[in-house]
Amino acid sequence: xKFLHNNTPATSLSIRLSASEISNYTVENFRMWVIxxxxxxxxxxxxxxxxxxxxHLTWKSTVEKVSDNEFDVKFVCTxxxxxxxxxxxxxxxxxxxxxxxxEKNKDIELIGKVKEIGRKHDKFDDIFGVRVISFDGTVTFVxxxxxxxxxxxxxxxxxxxxxxxxxxxxxxGPEKFSFTLDTKSNxxxxxxxxxxxxxxxxxxxxxxxxxxDSATLAQGDKFDWSIASNACSVNAESKDxxxxxxxxxxxxxxxxxxxxxxxFPMVPLTVSFFTKGGKNxxxxxxxxxxxxxxxxxxxxxxxxxxxxxxxxxxxxxxxTNIWFNLLFFVVFVIFALSFFGLYEITLPSSWANKTxxxxxxxxxxxxxxxxxxxxxxxxxxxxxxxxxxLVEAATGGGPTLFNYIPIKPTFGMLGFGIAxxxxxxxxxxxxxWLHSLPKSGGWMTTVKMVLGFLELALAFxxxxxxxxxxxxxxxxxxxFMVIWIxxxxxxxxxxxxxxFKNKPTNTVKSIGVxxxxxxxxxxxxxxxxxxxxxxxxxxxxxxxxxxxTKEEKFIQFKDYHAGMAYAKEHNMPILLDFTGFGxxxxxxxxxxxxxxxxxxxxxxxxxxxSLYVDDRKELPESEWYTSSATGKLREVKTVGQKWSxxxxxxxxxxxxxxxxxxxxxxxxxxxxxxxxxSKDVKNYVxxxxxxxxxxxxxx
Numbered sequence: 001x002k003f004l005h006n007n008t009p010a011t012s013l014s015i016r017l018s019a020s021e022i023s024n025y026t027v028e029n030f031r032m033w034v035i036x037x038x039x040x041x042x043x044x045x046x047x048x049x050x051x052x053x054x055x056h057l058t059w060k061s062t063v064e065k066v067s068d069n070e071f072d073v074k075f076v077c078t079x080x081x082x083x084x085x086x087x088x089x090x091x092x093x094x095x096x097x098x099x100x101x102x103e104k105n106k107d108i109e110l111i112g113k114v115k116e117i118g119r120k121h122d123k124f125d126d127i128f129g130v131r132v133i134s135f136d137g138t139v140t141f142v143x144x145x146x147x148x149x150x151x152x153x154x155x156x157x158x159x160x161x162x163x164x165x166x167x168x169x170x171x172x173g174p175e176k177f178s179f180t181l182d183t184k185s186n187x188x189x190x191x192x193x194x195x196x197x198x199x200x201x202x203x204x205x206x207x208x209x210x211x212x213d214s215a216t217l218a219q220g221d222k223f224d225w226s227i228a229s230n231a232c233s234v235n236a237e238s239k240d241x242x243x244x245x246x247x248x249x250x251x252x253x254x255x256x257x258x259x260x261x262x263x264f265p266m267v268p269l270t271v272s273f274f275t276k277g278g279k280n281x282x283x284x285x286x287x288x289x290x291x292x293x294x295x296x297x298x299x300x301x302x303x304x305x306x307x308x309x310x311x312x313x314x315x316x317x318x319x320t321n322i323w324f325n326l327l328f329f330v331v332f333v334i335f336a337l338s339f340f341g342l343y344e345i346t347l348p349s350s351w352a353n354k355t356x357x358x359x360x361x362x363x364x365x366x367x368x369x370x371x372x373x374x375x376x377x378x379x380x381x382x383x384x385x386x387x388x389x390l391v392e393a394a395t396g397g398g399p400t401l402f403n404y405i406p407i408k409p410t411f412g413m414l415g416f417g418i419a420x421x422x423x424x425x426x427x428x429x430x431x432x433w434l435h436s437l438p439k440s441g442g443w444m445t446t447v448k449m450v451l452g453f454l455e456l457a458l459a460f461x462x463x464x465x466x467x468x469x470x471x472x473x474x475x476x477x478x479x480f481m482v483i484w485i486x487x488x489x490x491x492x493x494x495x496x497x498x499x500f501k502n503k504p505t506n507t508v509k510s511i512g513v514x515x516x517x518x519x520x521x522x523x524x525x526x527x528x529x530x531x532x533x534x535x536x537x538x539x540x541x542x543x544x545x546x547x548x549t550k551e552e553k554f555i556q557f558k559d560y561h562a563g564m565a566y567a568k569e570h571n572m573p574i575l576l577d578f579t580g581f582g583x584x585x586x587x588x589x590x591x592x593x594x595x596x597x598x599x600x601x602x603x604x605x606x607x608x609x610s611l612y613v614d615d616r617k618e619l620p621e622s623e624w625y626t627s628s629a630t631g632k633l634r635e636v637k638t639v640g641q642k643w644s645x646x647x648x649x650x651x652x653x654x655x656x657x658x659x660x661x662x663x664x665x666x667x668x669x670x671x672x673x674x675x676x677x678s679k680d681v682k683n684y685v686x687x688x689x690x691x692x693x694x695x696x697x698x699x
Contacts, residue, residue: 056080056170057162061177066144069183070111073154075100075141083164087116087133088141094130095584096171096614098160100141107152108181111144124468125584134163147183154179161580161614168585168655168675171613171644174635223650227698228668232690243411250412253385254419259447263374263382263420285429287367292421294371296414302375302386303413325462332459339452341445385451386416446495446508453491457484461538468544477545481526484539485519492516531595541591554603556610560646563609568664573695575606575688576660578647580614580640585675586657589684596681602688606661611643613656661691669694 057079064072077085090097100114118139125132145154159173257263337343375382460475460483467475495512497504504512525532529542557563560576567574579586593599617639624637627645636645648654651672659678661669669691678684 056083056164057085057172059175061179063179063181069147071145071147071181073143073145073179075158075177076138077135077141078138079136079162082136083162084121084134084136085139085160085162087120087135088114090132091130094125094132095134095163096161096169096580098141098158100143100156100158101174102143102154102156105152105154107147107149108154109146109148111146113143115142116140117142124465145181147181150184151180151182154181161583163584165585168657169580169583170655171580171640174637174641176635223662224665224667226667227694228671230670230690230694232670232686232693243408246408246412247415250415251419252415253412254416254422256447256451257382257385257416257420258423260382260451288429289425290367291371292425294368295374295421295424296417297368298371298375299386299413299417299420300410303409322466325465328462329459329466332455332462336452336455336459339448339455341448382420386413446502446504449494450491450511453487453494457487458538460484464540468540475540477529477540477542478526478547480540481522485522485526488515488519488522492519531591553600554606554608556608558610558612558615560609560611560643563607564664567607570607571664572605572607573669573691574662574664575603575608575691576658576662577608577610578613578643578651578656578658578660579610580612580656583614583656585679589657589675589678593679593681593684598685599681599688602685602692605692606688611646613640613644613647613654615640615643659687661687661695663695663698665698667698669698 057077060076060078062074062076064074066072079085086095086097088098088100102110116135116139118135119137121134121136123132124130141158155176155178157174157176159171159175161169161171163169460480464475464480467473492512492515494500494502495504495508495515497509497512521532524530529545529547531542532539555566555572557566563574566572594603615638619637619639619642623642624635626633626635627649628634634641634645636642644654647658651658651660653674655674657678658672658674660672663669670687673683673687678687
């Protein structure tokens with residue numbers, strides 16, 4: 001972490017030796033050269049180490065005088081893109097919050113609590129089961145104080161964690177501060193750029209040697225890495241499939257839209273117009289291609305307009321805001337009832353008439369408005385699909401255009417437009433294929449009914465978010481699953497033609513059989529409280545239920561030396577689990593990976609030592625020490641700081657989760673892995689199997 005009040009200039013030495021000069025060097029000169037090189041490396045290593053432990057946030061402080069004896073002390077935190085910190089007011093059991101601790105001073109009165117100003121995200125976290133507030137971008141923490149004397153010194157410290165969804169969390173601090181406040185000062189006491197930084201810079205930390213067992217091991221000062229890089233030790237590359245996923249999601253949505261009664265009958269009519277209405281076949285094909293390109297452009301522009309109007313922040317807020325989720329629930333129910341045939345959602349007919357008039361002008365402009373007319377008249381069928389696509393894409397975050405318009409929805413609408421335009425273009429190129437198209441009929445009504453069931457199921461996902469955020473405790477895992485079982489059960493009966501007057505085709509009956517099997521799987525998951533990883537984020541977590549089913553499944557310790565002693569006694573390998581009580585991604589691994597039977601069966605063969613880097617239990621004063629393992633001198637006074645320093649010193653990282661497999665001789669059995677690798681069950685099983693294999697070979 002970078003704190004702008006405590007920057008130390010790097011020492012730089014320039015050493016140049018020619019071949020002739022080296023030949024004339026005496027032993028004494030050579031020794032002096034070695035000493036200089038050693039000095040250079042001595043000063044360089046801390047800065048190299050500091051770069052390796054980048055904290056992804058910087059702090060700057062200012063003090064503003066607001067009255068004769070009152071001051072606002074401000075801590076400004078600037079975060080790297082996609083990184084965030086948690087609010088001080090995170091409920092117990094949630095992620096590790098930001099904390100400010102002020103030393104008692106009879107000359108200073110703290111007025112209220114530390115205020116938080118910044119880009120706030122407030123949502124229910126299904127991993128921790130509590131409502132969580134986080135900040136990204138820039139966040140300012142403000143504490144107002146009142147002086148009871150002419151001058152006083154405000155001292156204290158702060159700490160917390162910085163997190164990124166794709167990479168994990170890193171603790172920072174504790175950072176000490178000291179502010180000299182003077183009632184006779186000017187209105188504003190500026191930071192170091194204002195010339196008065198000396199009044200509020202970080203306190204110097206006195207070096208204290210660690211006790212013998214604070215951050216060392218049972219047998220020595222470092223682990224043996226000699227066999228870590230072996231044939232079965234493989235780290236998978238972290239790949240971001242989100243753009244591909246959104247594109248495919250949009251493309252599939254476009255294919256589904258093609259099968260609806262609003263779009264499907266238009267395919268042969270439109271293609272016939274282009275192939276027969278042109279001066280020649282080539283001209284007809286050109287117009288058809290232009291028609292397809294126009295459809296793609298219309299839906300891409302539509303996506304940009306919608307996301308541009310709301311912006312990146314507002315669209316991301318949709319996934320967590322109570323009222324947005326309640327609105328989505330109502331809208332999706334309305335869409336579902338429309339698909340069920342209770343009514344039809346249409347845009348004003350005057351819009352379609354106007355675009356139809358413009359389409360008759362001819363040329364490329366006319367073709368574009370023909371495509372626009374198709375988009376308008378088919379809205380009753382495509383609208384719900386587009387709405388679902390935009391909600392799915394826009395609430396996922398990611399890069400933006402002009403720092404405002406999310407890019408992911410554009411990929412989704414591109415996929416949707418391509419799928420919708422594809423048949424018009426292909427059938428224009430190969431008109432004989434039109435004979436193979438099925439005729440319009442009752443099967444299109446079946447498509448709309450199936451979409452209605454799916455929209456209704458998705459609607460309850462948004463109501464579930466509202467329930468968890470408001471702490472109603474009504475739509476927990478059990479009732480949610482019952483609702484889904486009813487929805488998909490009725491859908492399967494409809495597709496099979498049971499209790500309904502429809503006459504399904506063999507294809508529709510196949511869908512009914514598949515849906516019935518899925519319904520039975522939902523019943524199995526409900527009875528056994530088994531999470532469905534494929535629908536993570538749609539279904540409430542199994543932990544949010546009316547009946548707790550948590551149980552210990554393997555041997556686990558929270559102290560390195562105690563775990564090592566047990567492993568030696570029972571001759572078992574060890575899994576070092578660098579984690580945190582407030583580590584979001586650690587909980588994801590435990591809930592989605594460690595819960596898998598294949599993983600659990602292997603974990604039973606290890607002694608799991610979980611070292612919590614955010615454990616704020618204070619160490620005995622005799623065990624306090626200072627460490628520079630992260631490239632900066634830090635005080636170690638708590639259990640969490642001890643294990644964080646232990647991780648940084650021996651494994652050169654301070655990010656959680658991190659998993660390390662060792663034996664009782666403190667030899668690494670393979671390469672350590674982090675969140676980006678271990679979140680996949682298959683990878684984790686391979687990781688654990690590799691450790692067991694190497695441990696057996698060493699024995």
